[in-house]
Amino acid sequence: MLTVTNLHRAFGSQVVFDGANWSVGERDRVALVGANGSGKSTLLRMIAGMEEPDEGVISVPKGSSIGYLPQDGLATSGRTVRAEALEAFADMLALERECRRLEEALANTPADDPEHDAVLDAYARARSRWDAEGSYDYESQAENVLAGLGFSTADFHRDTGEFSGGWQMRIALAKLLLRRPNVLLLDEPTNHLDLEARNWLESFLVEYPYSVVLVAHDRYFLDVTVTRITEVSGGGLTDYQAPYSRYLTAREERWAQAAAAYRAQQEEIARIEAFISRFRYQASKAALVQSRIKYLEKLERVPPPDGGAVAIHFRFPACERSGREVLRVEHATKRYGDLTVYDNLSLGIERGRKVALVGPNGAGKSTLIKMLAGVEPLTAGTRRIGHHVRIGYFAQNQSQALPSDRTVLEAATAAAPIELVPQVRHLLGAFLFSGDSVDKRIAVLSGGERNRLALALLLLHPPNCLLLDEPTNHLDMTAKQVLLEALQQYAGTLVLVAHDRYVLDQLPEEIIEVGAGHATRYLGNYEDYVARKAAEANGSLPPAIAVHDAPLAAPAEAAPRAPLADAKQRARSAAKRERDMARLEQEIAAKEHALAEVSAVINTPDFYQTHASPQQVFSEYAQLKRDIDALYGKLANLEQAATS
Numbered sequence: 001m002l003t004v005t006n007l008h009r010a011f012g013s014q015v016v017f018d019g020a021n022w023s024v025g026e027r028d029r030v031a032l033v034g035a036n037g038s039g040k041s042t043l044l045r046m047i048a049g050m051e052e053p054d055e056g057v058i059s060v061p062k063g064s065s066i067g068y069l070p071q072d073g074l075a076t077s078g079r080t081v082r083a084e085a086l087e088a089f090a091d092m093l094a095l096e097r098e099c100r101r102l103e104e105a106l107a108n109t110p111a112d113d114p115e116h117d118a119v120l121d122a123y124a125r126a127r128s129r130w131d132a133e134g135s136y137d138y139e140s141q142a143e144n145v146l147a148g149l150g151f152s153t154a155d156f157h158r159d160t161g162e163f164s165g166g167w168q169m170r171i172a173l174a175k176l177l178l179r180r181p182n183v184l185l186l187d188e189p190t191n192h193l194d195l196e197a198r199n200w201l202e203s204f205l206v207e208y209p210y211s212v213v214l215v216a217h218d219r220y221f222l223d224v225t226v227t228r229i230t231e232v233s234g235g236g237l238t239d240y241q242a243p244y245s246r247y248l249t250a251r252e253e254r255w256a257q258a259a260a261a262y263r264a265q266q267e268e269i270a271r272i273e274a275f276i277s278r279f280r281y282q283a284s285k286a287a288l289v290q291s292r293i294k295y296l297e298k299l300e301r302v303p304p305p306d307g308g309a310v311a312i313h314f315r316f317p318a319c320e321r322s323g324r325e326v327l328r329v330e331h332a333t334k335r336y337g338d339l340t341v342y343d344n345l346s347l348g349i350e351r352g353r354k355v356a357l358v359g360p361n362g363a364g365k366s367t368l369i370k371m372l373a374g375v376e377p378l379t380a381g382t383r384r385i386g387h388h389v390r391i392g393y394f395a396q397n398q399s400q401a402l403p404s405d406r407t408v409l410e411a412a413t414a415a416a417p418i419e420l421v422p423q424v425r426h427l428l429g430a431f432l433f434s435g436d437s438v439d440k441r442i443a444v445l446s447g448g449e450r451n452r453l454a455l456a457l458l459l460l461h462p463p464n465c466l467l468l469d470e471p472t473n474h475l476d477m478t479a480k481q482v483l484l485e486a487l488q489q490y491a492g493t494l495v496l497v498a499h500d501r502y503v504l505d506q507l508p509e510e511i512i513e514v515g516a517g518h519a520t521r522y523l524g525n526y527e528d529y530v531a532r533k534a535a536e537a538n539g540s541l542p543p544a545i546a547v548h549d550a551p552l553a554a555p556a557e558a559a560p561r562a563p564l565a566d567a568k569q570r571a572r573s574a575a576k577r578e579r580d581m582a583r584l585e586q587e588i589a590a591k592e593h594a595l596a597e598v599s600a601v602i603n604t605p606d607f608y609q610t611h612a613s614p615q616q617v618f619s620e621y622a623q624l625k626r627d628i629d630a631l632y633g634k635l636a637n638l639e640q641a642a643t644s
Contacts, residue, residue, distance in 0.1 A: 001026045001064065001211045002047065002183055004237070007056035009042060016042055017053070018235030024183065029205070030213045031222050031244065034232035036448065036476055040215045043232065044068060044185045047213070060183060067181030071188045074172040077161025081151060084160050084171055085142040088178035092130075092138065099126050138178075145174045148200035149193070150361055166192035177204060186214040190221055191473070194361045195499050195526075217476050219244055220501035258302075265302045272296060316490045319464035323387030324351050324632050326465050326493045327372050332381035334367060341367050343517040344381070349465075351386070354487070354494045356508035356526065363515040365497045366396065366469050372495060373467045392463030396470045399450035404443040408433050408453055411442060416460045424460075430486075431456040432479055448474035455483065464492040472500045501526065509599070523602050523621070577638050584635045588628060595624045 002024040009017040016039035024030055032040040045051040047058055048068035060066065076084055086093070102123035109116045146156060149170045160171055169192045176184070190198050198221060205212055205225045216222055222229075222244035229240040229247040238254075240247045272292050279285035328348040334341045341364040349355060349372070357365040370376035373393040374383060385391070403411055412424045420427075428438055431452040445453065451474050466487075472480050480500065487494060487507055498504055504511075504526035511522040511529040522529045536542070598621045 001028070001060065002213075003057075003059050004043075004047075005057045005059070007046075007058070008054045009039070009046065009051075010054060015235050017056075017237075020056075020235065020237045022230065022237040022239075024211050024213060026211060027209070028211050028213075028228060029226040030211075030228045030230055031226040032213065032215050032230050032232055033244070033247070033477070035478075036446070038232045040232050041071065041187050043237075044187050044213065044215065045070075047183070048185055064182040065179070066183045066185065067176045067179055068185040069169075069173055069176050069187060069189060071191065072165060072169060075160075075165065075168045076171065077159060079160055080157050081146060081160055081163075081171060082142065082156040085146055085174050085178060086138065088142070088175045089138045095126060095130055099123070099130055102126055142174070142178055145177055145204075148197065148204065149174055150197045170197070173201075180208075180210065182210045184208065184210060184212045184214075186212070186216075188215055188217070190216055190218045190499070193499065195358060195501065195504075196360050198499065198501065217480065218500050218502065219477065219480075220505065262302050262304050269296065269299070316459065316462055316486055316492070319462045319492045320388055320390065322351050322389045322464045322493065325349070326351050326386045326389050327391075327495075328384045328386075329371060329378070330382045330384065332371065332383070333379045334364075334371060334376070335379045340517055342371075342519075345517070345519060347512070347519055349493060349495060351493055352491070353510055354490075354496070354508045355510045355512055356496045356498065356504055357512050357514055358504070358526065358529070359514040364517075365514055368514055368519070369393075369467050369469050369495060369497055370395075389465050390463040391465045391467060392458050392461070394455065394458055394466070394468045394471050396473065398454040398458075399447070402442045402450060402454060402457075404441070407439050407441055408445070409438040411453065412438075412457060412460065415457045420460055427456055427459065428453075430482060432482070446474070448476060448479065451475055452479050466490070466492060466494045466496075468494070469497045470499070471496070472498055472503060523599060581635060581638050584631055584638070588631045588635070591624055591628045591631065595621065595628065598624060 004020060004022040007017045007020040007022075009015075032043060034040055042051065045068075046053055048066055050068070079087075102119060105119045106116070106123060109119055143156065147153075151170070151174075160168065163171065173186075173189060189201065193201060198218070202221060202224045205214075212225070214226070227241070227243060229242060229244060231238045231240065231247075231251065240250050242250055272295065276289050276292055279289050326349050328346075330346050332345045332347070333343055347368075357368055359365055367376060371378060371383065373391060374385075375393065375395075406414070408428060409424070412428055413421060416424050425438065428434070433449075433453070433456075440449075442450065442453065451471070455471060471483065475483065480503070484503055484506060487496075494507075496503075496508065506525070508525050509523070511524065511526060513520045513522065513529070522532055524532075598617065602617060602621065
């Protein structure tokens with residue numbers, strides 16, 4: 001279906017492809033992977049005919065069509081969304097109009113007219129093409145694809161110019177998918193899609209009847225949609241007949257073999273060169289020396305391995321322990337004009353929890369995280385921050401606030417507290433800024449680089465509560481893995497909005513689904529949430545109830561105390577308080593241990609299959625939470641009494 005032969009491409013002194021050969025078969029599902037700047041997007045543009053190679057040939061069979069979706073930059077206006085999508089069928093619609101014109105011409109041309117046979121022949125040819133290529137359900141096809149990509153029925157009739165860049169890219173993707181080219185080229189198609197749209201696109205690509213070549217930084221998406229990985233590195237293209245997860249293992253094995261072969265040859269070369277050096281001037285060894293010199297001259301050198309996976313790790317600095325309840329909104333309402341996003345919402349976030357907010361685009365995920373962060377005022381209700389809580393908020397457009405006139409190192413050094421200045425380079429290295437890259441001006445950084453820098457600057461002041469809105473946007477696989485591992489080890493509280501399924505499966509222990517002005521809490525990760533939703537849909541479990549958390553027990557005001565007679569009485573009272581507080585802390589620890597055990601049971605993959613009455617377990621979980629809250633209330637009373 002597609003063949004690349006002896007491909008060469010360079011940009012100045014940077015060689016991207018050097019004699020690369022590659023092919024894509026019919027119905028192949030291929031992902032291009034490699035470091036930023038390795039040439040993935042360049043290869044797609046050359047296949048699409050938007051760039052010319054310096055040397056080499058890219059060929060496709062005659063009559064085959066190629067469709068290409070770039071990362072961004074496509075925009076339209078002047079037509080409705082529905083009409084723009086139907087442009088994918090422009091050739092077919094023109095053929096349909098031609099058939100109708102010829103039908104009218106036949107009806108108005110007598111059989112004995114000399115033109116009749118010519119019109120009949122033209123109609124037969126047009127009708128034959130229509131029977132082979134035409135379709136009567138193109139309108140429903142267009143509407144189904146638009147709906148799958150997140151457009152509502154009302155959106156179908158809006159002008160495309162009213163939509164933002166991300167939605168413009170969805171329109172372009174819809175047109176491309178409706179065209180069904182023989183070779184479908186997609187460069188970061190998931191960048192502008194929410195989870196529901198990604199899930200739909202996964203299913204569409206799995207069933208796509210032709211070849212697909214794509215670039216994506218979403219590990220779960222790649223595991224679902226492709227069966228072959230092509231690594232772009234060192235000027236060449238290396239194939240792995242495996243999905244992404246298996247490719248990672250195979251790549252390390254291949255690199256280890258290449259490194260071993262390189263080391264073995266280098267050791268042999270060193271041994272021969274040592275022999276030559278030692279016996280070069282001995283006449284009795286002249287023949288042996290000359291034979292070894294000729295051997296080295298003819299030896300085909302094994303190239304050094306082009307790099308294995310570089311182990312980059314980052315750990316969040318230790319953060320101060322906060323109170324049990326970190327954040328709460330009580331009877332919160334949020335409106336934008338006539339649009340009500342939240343109505344009488346009460347929601348609490350507990351210390352140490354890792355929570356993900358999910359829901360379709362426009363459901364209010366970013367609005368809720370802004371409400372929790374305090375950057376979006378409530379229309380009604382209250383927001384409360386817990387004791388010793390320090391919030392770090394990362395917005396979707398956080399990178400736009402970076403000082404563009406500074407270098408990466410200058411910005412990080414200026415933002416760092418004095419005690420962390422010596423560690424700035426280490427932190428930047430953990431976020432893939434090393435060597436000369438720390439001296440880059442922020443103005444020339446890519447979107448992914450700017451996002452990584454914005455995250456690094458946030459972590460220079462370690463908060464104990466992180467509110468992250470799409471932190472993985474524009475990050476490559478390596479940077480995502482570094483961030484994921486750091487967040488998994490983070491000891492503070494985390495509230496996250498993300499559209500990366502792999503991150504949502506690996507990180508959160510609690511899912512809050514938002515939509516229709518309310519929020520519903522589910523224990524477990526995203527996979528558990530999907531299983532629970534499926535169980536609700538088929539009737540095996542009742543629907544979850546929207547969140548209406550009761551606030552934690554507030555410390556009661558201490559009753560007025562009678563004057564104590566002397567210091568001994570005060571000491572006895574203080575000692576009793578200490579004993580009571582120690583007892584309460586032991587009870588709390590025991591209850592929290594029991595809560596963790598119940599939570600672990602709920603989070604097991606086969607929970608719903610192995611428990612006849614899941615609701616009983618959820619009830620036990622809720623009772624333990626109420627007991628713990630009550631104990632913390634008593635402890636707070638004693639602590640207040642001790643300080644008053």
